[in-house]
Amino acid sequence: MPLPKAELHLHIEGTLEPELAFELAERNGVRLPYADTEALRGAYRFDDLRSFLDLYYGLMAVLRTERDFEDLANAYLARAAAQGVRHAEIFFDPQAHLSRGVALGTVVEGLWRALERSEAVHGVSTQLIMCFLRDESAASALETLDAAKPYLHRITGVGLDSAEVGHPPVKFREVYEAAAALGLRRVAHAGEEGPPEYITEALDVLGAERIDHGLRCMEDPALVARLVRERVPLTLCPLSNVRLRAVDALAEHPLPAMLDAGLLCTVNSDDPAYFGGYAGDNFDAVRTALGLDEDRLRELARNSFTASFLEHDEERRAR
Numbered sequence: 001m002p003l004p005k006a007e008l009h010l011h012i013e014g015t016l017e018p019e020l021a022f023e024l025a026e027r028n029g030v031r032l033p034y035a036d037t038e039a040l041r042g043a044y045r046f047d048d049l050r051s052f053l054d055l056y057y058g059l060m061a062v063l064r065t066e067r068d069f070e071d072l073a074n075a076y077l078a079r080a081a082a083q084g085v086r087h088a089e090i091f092f093d094p095q096a097h098l099s100r101g102v103a104l105g106t107v108v109e110g111l112w113r114a115l116e117r118s119e120a121v122h123g124v125s126t127q128l129i130m131c132f133l134r135d136e137s138a139a140s141a142l143e144t145l146d147a148a149k150p151y152l153h154r155i156t157g158v159g160l161d162s163a164e165v166g167h168p169p170v171k172f173r174e175v176y177e178a179a180a181a182l183g184l185r186r187v188a189h190a191g192e193e194g195p196p197e198y199i200t201e202a203l204d205v206l207g208a209e210r211i212d213h214g215l216r217c218m219e220d221p222a223l224v225a226r227l228v229r230e231r232v233p234l235t236l237c238p239l240s241n242v243r244l245r246a247v248d249a250l251a252e253h254p255l256p257a258m259l260d261a262g263l264l265c266t267v268n269s270d271d272p273a274y275f276g277g278y279a280g281d282n283f284d285a286v287r288t289a290l291g292l293d294e295d296r297l298r299e300l301a302r303n304s305f306t307a308s309f310l311e312h313d314e315e316r317r318a319r
């Protein structure tokens with residue numbers, strides 16, 4: 001039996017497996033620039049975050065209807081459940097769909113069709129976190145938050161993702177203030193490729209309650225001490241870090257040092273269709289490559305629930 005765990009760093013668009021991508025392409029009459037699923041899988045060789053994002057946003061062209069988003073979410077939830085995930089806080093990227101002419105309502109209501117039945121069907125409770133693309137403008141993020149107002153009863157929080165370097169958290173001060181005023185929880189990717197200062201800024205300027213990745217905090221002992229003292233959760237994604245070359249090899253991942261330092265670490269899959277594994281696969285990989293013992297693995301699973309927004313459900317339903 002896999003350890004029961006919560007998944008807190010998961011981009012639903014990153015769960016699009018090649019087989020489903022081709023199925024949706026056919027259903028929607030979209031031509032993909034790959035001969036077949038093998039050719040598509042063969043293109044999954046990334047040098048960094050940017051090279052991954054280019055392919056990732058391109059493949060989203062197959063997602064067009066509510067049913068597509070429902071099928072995408074159901075496929076993820078089934079795989080996650082099989083690997084012990086009992087609760088999932090799911091990121092989605094509205095701007096990546098709005099820019100292709102897919103309405104926010106299509107995305108949210110489509111995902112919701114799967115999410116509202118998830119506890120009954122998959123035994124997985126869920127929440128939605130709407131992410132802003134940090135390489136788009138602050139004005140675009142504000143427009144996106146405005147467009148989300150009819151759907152806030154479905155949305156727990158906001159996040160910040162896409163190309164990090166050159167797009168510091170401070171760019172999104174205003175939209176995070178507006179999100180907080182609407183009662184939304186706040187998380188942000190920081191310190192994946194960007195410097196430790198982006199982690200500090202995400203905390204101080206955006207009011208981030210969790211840091212997604214946060215790997216590069218290890219370059220700044222004072223920041224590590226603060227994250228430990230304030231019990232700020234970090235949502236690490238070990239297989240993603242290897243594929244996007246944030247670390248050279250899994251055996252060199254700083255997770256053991258981070259746990260030893262007392263950081264509240266969690267293990268997640270990020271974009272499992274692209275990076276070689278779902279949540280349980282990430283747990284298995286760190287156990288094997290880093291020699292984590294059962295106590296450490298149980299600590300990681302416990303941390304995932306501690307760091308979740310589960311207690312927020314009642315407030316969201318009341319909105």
Ligand code: HPA
Binds near residue numbers: 011161189192240271
């Ligand atoms: N980092 C930033 N943006 C992303 C990622 C990531 O790991 N995955 C999907 N969008």
Ligand code: ZN
Binds near residue numbers: 009011161189212270
């Ligand atoms: Zn991510």
